[in-house]
Amino acid sequence: MADRWRLPLLALLGLAMLAPYIWMVSASLKATDELFRASLSLLPETGTAWMENYGRVWREVPVAQYLLNGVIVCGGILAFQLLFAVPAGYALAKLRFPGREWVFGAVMLGLLVPPHVPALPLYVAFSQLGWLNSYAALIIPSTISVFAIFLFRQFFKSLPDELIQAARLDGMGEGAIVWRVALPNAWPAATAFAIFSVVAHWNDLFWPLIVLTGTDYATPALGVLHFRTEEAGDDFAALMAACTIMTAPLVLAFLFAQRRFVEGIATTGLKG
Amino acid sequence: MSEAALSGALPHRRRLGEALGGWLLSLPAALSFLLLLLLPTLAAVAMAFTDFELGLWPPAWIGLENFEEMWADRGFRQSFRNTVVYVGLVAPASVLLGLGLALLIEAGARGRAFFRAVFFLPVVSLTVAMAAAWQYLLHPTIGPLNAALRVLGVASPPAWLSSSDWVLLSLASIGVWEQAGFNMVLFMAGLTAIPRELREAASVDGVHSAFARFRLVTWPLLGPTTLFVVTITLIRSVRVFDTVAVLTRGGPNKASEVLLYTMYTEGFTFLRLGYSAAITLVFLVIVLALMLVQTRLLDRRVHYG
Amino acid sequence: MRPPDSGLHVEEAAVTLGGNPILRGVSLSVAPGEFVALLGPSGCGKTTLMRVVAGLQPPASGRVTINGRDVTRAHPAERDVAMVFQNYALYPHLTVRQNIAVPLAMRRLNGWQRAPLLGGLFSRAARAEIARDVAAIAEPLGLAHLLDRKPAQLSGGQRQRVALARAVVRRPAVFLLDEPLSNLDAALRVSTRREIVEIHRRAGAASVYVTHDQAEALTMADRIAVMQAGEILQLGTPEAIYRDPADLRVATFIGSPRINLLPAAVGEDGVLLLDGAALPLTSPARGAVTLGVRPEDWRIAPAGLPARVAHVEFLGDHELIHLEAGGAEIVMRAEPELRVARGEALHLAFDPARALLFGADGRRLPMAQREAAHV
Known part of the structure; x- marks a missing residue:
């Protein structure tokens, strides 16, 4: 197809796709009374309104706290997921042991179950243990990712057996092989999974909404929701400012490592 | 030690060591799988047949009563119907849009990375924040969309998210906006897997128009990708929760109640965990059925290996 | 002498990719029934020249004429060329029969007649004729018993013959082959050489054969064009190329x-x-x-x-x-x-x-x- 048609069409669709972002940023720069006049101008009438909006967010919303919570939760989840899934994936791919078929069968079965299903009993258990409202409550249920086990198993299967045998001859134990031979060679799978996991848990609302009541441990998603329902009221300008701030980190990370993000999501998406 | 004994013992010890290694390495994953996935899932299934409520101990077996109640519950039937409508709107639209975008981007060389990034942006954006942005965009009085409609001469444009006639359509539009880019990326991966030579062979074989080439080569070879994208989109749409929780809370008047949101309110607002588990079970059965259909279709259509 | 308006003529074709000249004004004429091999090391531009002829690579300058018609800017479908690709490029979802029928169906049936299910109603006679032509080409190539298989169920040599059948089934004016033997094992490669020449003779087309294997070029071609760095160094019969090379590069490239x-x-x-x-x-x-x-x-x-x-x-x-x-x-x-x-x-x-x-x-x-x- 000629670029003469293709590019304008793409530009039009792209503009539609970006509309929420454009209006979000535009609204965050306007004064509240200007917003209420519902003008169709993208640029604010007063150049200083943005300071008021972002200032209000800065004063009333513990932005740094939310972002830090998000980093702790996503980082914790990812670390445990890798810690559990990488050795298991290696064992399933490269070691023969009785019961291996059962473990792999369990992985395949686990792939079928959406995370919403075990949520109820987990909630009951956490509330009985008094663990609600904590980082632990946010992190622990997601520490096991059968998808990660599956992904790493597939990837390790394609590693040549000679590599593993050479490492054994060099005197490495199986544990050392996992972290010093297998994982460094599975870097593409690891980054793809890391991106997939972080994007999923950074955006997740369902589980934090269940186990958190206050804002002390709130992730960005819950923080925005809290500000919207409890504090912003009709102040859409400040709300849009808060949304802009909270959306920015992941979007910026994406823009910096665009290819990795797209490929990561595509490879994990196609397998999961 | 004799030589024969040595050579017999070594492989045995090696095998034992390998088995031990295998067990030790899978142990952490197996334990957490058991505690965090398998047992809770089984517990959720079991709970669906009890009258379990938080604070009321012990729960009693009530058999299928939860499901009977569900069947009679107009609220649940509404929620189920809404979910079906939502999925029926979002899945076809976002699959077709994703395919169209992928074809459009792959059709030329210029602007590929740029437009791919633009359409992919919703996937990496904080859903809650973007839902709030949509709320502003669709706001009945101050929203830019209605402002634009009024300029175009529509006297009283709809209150998108607070009118029971429009709310599902509005949520579905947001759903399409969220998922189209994801589907586009999957389709693009499928498209690049089609050898360029095949499209060239089609040209030389006398295929002139882009549409005829699409019909002869691209569409059939994209078959497995399409099947996969359709399934994953259906499942992701059945799981709709965030936008409903942020924007409508099932309202107005249950016009946007969906399965997972009903499950959430029954379980965590009204604390009727048994009933909520029964809804979860319905949700699980739907998801499993979709996956089963996909596997069946995939098995039947292995046209090249 | 052949009439000037028949066969394939390439005049001063030049191609530049990413600032690098791939073809530097190459001219080549192939008469109907003639078999010309483009021989050269990888990266010499031989495949690019073939793609210019096929219409898959537009030249920056120069002219391509086929049977007297200027096709320099024509779509591949309008050129009356057929091509055998290096990896055969068979449609994996179609049977052998359908693969061979594609070039015929695309030319003899219109869009409605090709439509699934209903299309058959409007084109019974044309479809019967296509089936006859497919059978006629499959028989001598030993494909008759394979017609209902899919490409994945065929051996390398069988796939190669299907690709040949698909290319010659509609009697093209120009027949292009891009290293068609490079994916076969050594024994099959030698026996398939003769088969390809036979097919070429029956088709009577102006054939261009790209290869980096001088044994193939010397044994099969009527004339050889030795290419290097985007130029034809010498164009002549195999004997002339071997015995009477134009320069040191040709002399050292040919002969083992x-x-x-x-x-x-x-x-x-x-x-x-x-x-x-x-x-x-x-x-x-x-x-x-x-x-x-x-x-x-x-x-x-x-x-x-x-x-x-x-x-x-x-x-x-x-x-x-x-x-x-x-x-x-x-x-x-x-x-x-x-x-x-x-x-x-x-x-x-x-x-x-x-x-x-x-x-x-x-x-x-x-x-x-x-x-x-x-x-």
């Missing part, structure tokens, strides 16, 4: 083992001097030159170039003797009965009628035999 090159000089009297000894050859050139002698043109003689045997390779029907002569290495092809020992000193002579002379710039120089003289 490689032609022996010896530093030589032409004296003021025009007599060729090798290692200071006068040869029975004269040239109008003067100064330093390079003498080329192919391995099979050497023989062991009572007097001549003194050499020492360095190594002998026995190859069954012949042997290759590696010799050292005044710092230069010489490879000689000999009968297997010839018994020489490593380290043995002997004298070499060559057939002066077959020797080649090149200037310092690599260009071929004229050379004549001195009368009544022996080496």
Whole structure:
């Protein structure tokens, strides 16, 4: 197809796709009374309104706290997921042991179950243990990712057996092989999974909404929701400012490592 | 030690060591799988047949009563119907849009990375924040969309998210906006897997128009990708929760109640965990059925290996 | 003589990709029924030239005409060309029968008639004719019993024949083959050579065959175009290319083992001097030159170039003797009965009628035999 048609069409669709972002940023720069006049101008009438909006967010919303919570939760989840899934994936791919078929069968079965299903009993258990409202409550249920086990198993299967045998001859134990031979060679799978996991848990609302009541441990998603329902009221300008701030980190990370993000999501998406 | 004994013992010890290694390495994953996935899932299934409520101990077996109640519950039937409508709107639209975008981007060389990034942006954006942005965009009085409609001469444009006639359509539009880019990326991966030579062979074989080439080569070879994208989109749409929780809370008047949101309110607002588990079970059965259909279709259509 | 408006003509075709010239104004004519091989190392532009002919690569400048029609800007579908791709490019979701029928269906049926299910109702006669043509091409290629299989169920050689059948089924004016044998094993490759030439003869098309294997080019082609760095160095019959190369690059590229090159000089009297000894050859050139002698043109003689045997390779029907002569290495092809020992000193002579002379710039120089003289 000629670029003469293709590019304008793409530009039009792209503009539609970006509309929420454009209006979000535009609204965050306007004064509240200007917003209420519902003008169709993208640029604010007063150049200083943005300071008021972002200032209000800065004063009333513990932005740094939310972002830090998000980093702790996503980082914790990812670390445990890798810690559990990488050795298991290696064992399933490269070691023969009785019961291996059962473990792999369990992985395949686990792939079928959406995370919403075990949520109820987990909630009951956490509330009985008094663990609600904590980082632990946010992190622990997601520490096991059968998808990660599956992904790493597939990837390790394609590693040549000679590599593993050479490492054994060099005197490495199986544990050392996992972290010093297998994982460094599975870097593409690891980054793809890391991106997939972080994007999923950074955006997740369902589980934090269940186990958190206050804002002390709130992730960005819950923080925005809290500000919207409890504090912003009709102040859409400040709300849009808060949304802009909270959306920015992941979007910026994406823009910096665009290819990795797209490929990561595509490879994990196609397998999961 | 004799030589024969040595050579017999070594492989045995090696095998034992390998088995031990295998067990030790899978142990952490197996334990957490058991505690965090398998047992809770089984517990959720079991709970669906009890009258379990938080604070009321012990729960009693009530058999299928939860499901009977569900069947009679107009609220649940509404929620189920809404979910079906939502999925029926979002899945076809976002699959077709994703395919169209992928074809459009792959059709030329210029602007590929740029437009791919633009359409992919919703996937990496904080859903809650973007839902709030949509709320502003669709706001009945101050929203830019209605402002634009009024300029175009529509006297009283709809209150998108607070009118029971429009709310599902509005949520579905947001759903399409969220998922189209994801589907586009999957389709693009499928498209690049089609050898360029095949499209060239089609040209030389006398295929002139882009549409005829699409019909002869691209569409059939994209078959497995399409099947996969359709399934994953259906499942992701059945799981709709965030936008409903942020924007409508099932309202107005249950016009946007969906399965997972009903499950959430029954379980965590009204604390009727048994009933909520029964809804979860319905949700699980739907998801499993979709996956089963996909596997069946995939098995039947292995046209090249 | 062929009429000027038939066959394939490429005039001054140039292609530049990413600032690098891939083709530098190449011209080539192929008559109907003629088989021309494009031979050269990878990256020489031979595949690009073929893609220009097919219409898959638009040239930056130049002209392509097929049977008198200028097709330089025409879509591949409008050129009356058929092509066999290196990886065959069979449609994996179609049966062999359907694969072969595609070029016919695309030309003889319109969009409605090709539509699934209903299309068959409007085109019974045309479809029957297509089925007849497919059967007629499948039979001689030994594909008759494979027609309902999918490409994944075929062996490499069978896929290759399906690709050939699909290409020739509609009797194209120009028949293009892009290294079609490179994915076959060695034995199959040799037997398929003849099959391809047979198909070419039956089709009567102007055929262009891209290869980097000189054995294929020499055995199959009517004429060979030797390409290097985006240019045709020489275009001629296999014998001319081998015996009468235009320059040093062609001479060294063709022939295995490689032609022996010896530093030589032409004296003021025009007599060729090798290692200071006068040869029975004269040239109008003067100064330093390079003498080329192919391995099979050497023989062991009572007097001549003194050499020492360095190594002998026995190859069954012949042997290759590696010799050292005044710092230069010489490879000689000999009968297997010839018994020489490593380290043995002997004298070499060559057939002066077959020797080649090149200037310092690599260009071929004229050379004549001195009368009544022996080496």
